[in-house]
Amino acid sequence: xxxxxxxxxxxxxxxxxxxxxxxxxxxxxxxxxxxxxxxxxxxxxxxxxxxxxxxxxxxxxxxxxxxxxxxxxxxxxxxxxxxxxxxxxxxxxxxxxxxxxxxxxxxxxxxxxxxxxxxxxxxxxxxxxxxxxxxxxxxxxxxxxxxxxxxxxxxxxxxxxxxxxxxxxxxxxxxxxxxxxxxxxxxxxxxxxxxxxxxxxxxxxxxxxxxxxxxxxxxxxxxxxxxxxxxxxxxxxxxxxxxxxxxxxxxxxxxxx
Numbered sequence: 001x002x003x004x005x006x007x008x009x010x011x012x013x014x015x016x017x018x019x020x021x022x023x024x025x026x027x028x029x030x031x032x033x034x035x036x037x038x039x040x041x042x043x044x045x046x047x048x049x050x051x052x053x054x055x056x057x058x059x060x061x062x063x064x065x066x067x068x069x070x071x072x073x074x075x076x077x078x079x080x081x082x083x084x085x086x087x088x089x090x091x092x093x094x095x096x097x098x099x100x101x102x103x104x105x106x107x108x109x110x111x112x113x114x115x116x117x118x119x120x121x122x123x124x125x126x127x128x129x130x131x132x133x134x135x136x137x138x139x140x141x142x143x144x145x146x147x148x149x150x151x152x153x154x155x156x157x158x159x160x161x162x163x164x165x166x167x168x169x170x171x172x173x174x175x176x177x178x179x180x181x182x183x184x185x186x187x188x189x190x191x192x193x194x195x196x197x198x199x200x201x202x203x204x205x206x207x208x209x210x211x212x213x214x215x216x217x218x219x220x221x222x223x224x225x226x227x228x229x230x231x232x233x234x235x236x237x238x239x240x241x242x243x244x245x246x247x248x249x250x251x252x253x254x255x256x257x
Contacts, residue, residue: 020086143216
């Protein structure tokens with residue numbers, strides 16, 4: 001995936017001069033950790049030994065597929081950072097190590113939460129036994145604590161990405177970032193900050209309502225803020241970026257040709 005994205009610049013910013021086209025050992029090691037995270041989503045502690053366990057394994061494919069989406073989103077954010085800047089200083093190495101630790105921590109709460117979201121579908125497809133086991137394992141008030149664990153992991157992931165982009169902005173002169181590249185870097189700082197604030201807000205809601213049965217549900221509803229918040233930020237950022245490009249074209253008309 002990394003090679004294909006680099007070769008064809010799929011979904012990448014064409015106005016950015018990419019400085020990390022040759023992946024180093026740090027990126028390769030990170031990809032291995034992401035592969036391990038995806039493996040942990042799928043495998044169980046023991047292989048199925050009867051038909052009932054095979055049915056359960058097949059049912060686990062559904063939450064596995066749903067969990068892949070946020071994992072790939074996080075991987076892409078990680079890939080884009082290193083492809084943009086190619087930074088491998090001590091701060092980035094430390095932040096990347098912390099980032100990978102959090103990703104591995106994030107996997108099991110993500111899978112467990114996804115299974116709970118699919119409980120209504122489980123009843124619909126006759127998975128009553130597995131649904132009953134989940135309901136017995138986690139009581140109503142425990143959902144708030146599950147949302148806290150999940151929210152802390154999600155918030156920390158985007159917090160680390162925020163610091164990584166801040167480090168890139170701090171090294172803007174060393175990286176020879178032009179005005180549009182500085183703007184895009186600053187926008188990435190704000191975008192990841194917003195992505196981390198929403199799960200943090202969910203954690204606060206879950207903590208304040210931890211004694212209530214519906215506390216976990218209210219904390220989950222907070223994640224719906226992603227749609228209006230990120231849409232508004234994206235619209236505002238794109239509008240400001242377009243204006244900056246027009247200004248730069250007026251100042252340097254030769255660069256637009």
